[in-house]
Amino acid sequence: ESVDVVVLGAGPAGLTLGNVLIDAGIDCVILERTSRRQVQTRTRAGFLAENTVRILERHGLADGLRRRGREHSRCEFRTEDGRFALDYAGLGRGERHTVYPQQELVSDLLACFLAAGGRIRFETEASAVLDADTDRPRVLVRDRDGRPDRWRARYVAGCDGRHGAARNSLPPGAVRRHHSDHGLSWLGLLAEAPPSMPAVAYAVHGRGFAGHMARTAEVTRYYVQCERGTSAESWSEDRIWDELALRMRTADYGPLNQGRVIQRGIVDLESDVLEPLRHGSLFLAGDAASLLSPSAAKGANLAVLEAEILGQALIADLLRGDSAGLERYSDQCLSVIWRAQEFSHWMIRLLHDVPGPDSSFQHALRRSRLASLRTSRSRQNWFAENYVGV
């Protein structure tokens, strides 16, 4: 079959892009490897920046998050030098987060796409993008019965994440990958427990980092830094709550609401950026374009922003023959991506003692970084602007 745009992947990037395109009457299809149920139940980041909400609103995609999302504007740090909070709605550009679980956002985006007549194929895995250096690229797929099939398009949008077909189809040398492995790992947990404070709390401790992220009234996300290579199952629930209590310094600041751990997984802190974000007729957006360590919750926000920029550029090209936006796409996104990368890198060094031969020096720098965030108004404004912004 033939369409104007084949979108690979039904995550926040692919579904936002699909909605932007269908809004303008562009003929497109979304191909998604997993089932509808898997797409709608995958729990990931939930912190949306104001700019993200504005983009979604512009396309009529924000009703659910306006109704059920919760505003957040405070984060707290617990360290060896005491505790402090930043009310970031009163700092920087004065913006807040909307906390809205990603599976709900994805469900809303999918419902809107289908209601607008959008076509999506679930359980259809793209295996390769061919002829991306021509203006008739093809996407090879396997459908749900394992049968091979193909789609022809004018453009392909690779929104299929870090292990997707878009990345894997780039010929060697066409696109450069800048990569950093921070050598750190987190055990990420979802606990069936109400949040213990109306804020994100970051704990910096000699035993490692711990984080508390309010999610909904019933469920809270926690992170516990662990050794690289640890399996998520090797941590008993008792050990998890003991470590959280120690690192979050509950003896000083009060207990955490405990509950059953309903989901767990290891996150290795790694970042990468592809450059450029285009190879001929194939464009990259979301995790396919750049991976961010989760320290600053930027992934979904960048995915939505890139989808909007790419969507407008594709519309201008396909409806008006104006390709300037597509020419600019990569540079425009890369400048935003690198700013987000720089900030999350700074956050990693704010929250962890990075191992290495100069570890005592790094440890002292880390304490000083926290001290300047605690005491300097201009540093706090800079933090707020970057923490909520994309």
Ligand code: APR
């Ligand atoms: N063919 C079709 N679909 C694929 C393929 C493939 N070969 N490979 C992966 N996919 C699908 C995945 O099943 C997934 O649904 O692509 C989708 C990619 O979605 P995400 O991983 O959510 O990536 P993205 O939309 O870029 O969102 C990025 O959102 O999840 C948050 O913070 C997280 O940084 C992340 C951000």
